[in-house]
Amino acid sequence: MGKTSLNKIALVTGAARGIGLATTKRFLDEGWKVVMIDWDGEELGKVSKPLNNVTAITADISKEEDVKSFIDEIEKQFGQLDALVNNAGVADFGPIEDTTFERWRAVMQTNLDGTFLVSQEAIRLLKINSGAIVNIASISGLRGSTLRTAYGTSKAAVIQLSLQQAVELGEHGIRVNALCPGPVRTKLAMAVHTQDIIDAYHDAIPLNRYGSEEEISNGIYFLCSDQASFITGQVLAVDGGFEAAGVGLPALRQ
Helix, strand or coil, X not given: CCHHHCCCEEEEECCCCHHHHHHHHHHHHCCCEEEEEECCHHHHHHHHCXXXXXXXXXXCCCCHHHHHHHHHHHHHXXXXXXXXXXCCCCCCCECHHHCCHHHXXXXXXXXXXXXXXXXXXXXXXXXXXXXXXXXECCHHHCCCCCCEHHHHHHHHHHHXXXXXXXXXXXXXXXXXXXXXXXXXXXXXXXXXXXXXXXXXXXXXXXXXCCECHHHHHHHHHHHHCHHHCCCCCCEEEECCCHHHHCCCCHHHHC
């Protein structure tokens, strides 16, 4: 545990499960205090109860009034913010012709609008100690993929938003990076991925496996830490080489 981490505050959205919960625990392991945000209050209460040094707040990041409320609460309680992890997101996969405007907007409101809203409100607190923002995008924001018209487009927009933020906020010492997870072995993914899908991903990923939530959280924590003090405006794919493999045929690698 680094000496400088003892009084640091991290805000993690979508913290009730998956990557968000793993990231929360990673910060806690390093001695940070964490504000956990999620719209699933029941699950958030359950997972936060055994954790020390956390503040759990039920909120919807796509609602401006919710965002203003919890940022004000952070300012009142801590007076600073050292890291913001914009992790909350929704996934709605389906054929492009079945993607109604309602489904499109539902994805954009959380994945893009929510990331924008939380970042905008948090800037004043991040300025205090030259904090860091990590926006969770996706490998689907870097390459076209099946059934992800709304999701992939939202994550590509998050990447561009991250670059804009990095350029403009750098003068305040605020670093902003985007992290793009590849396929991750979450409970949700394992519940919906058939064995054929799992095998196809393994074949397409050079490391021949899914990533873990903990491996993603390691990348997030690094980008928020002092070890990444000169890294900003970058897009980091934590994906086992999935992006690097492009459209190469797995059979040719055997």
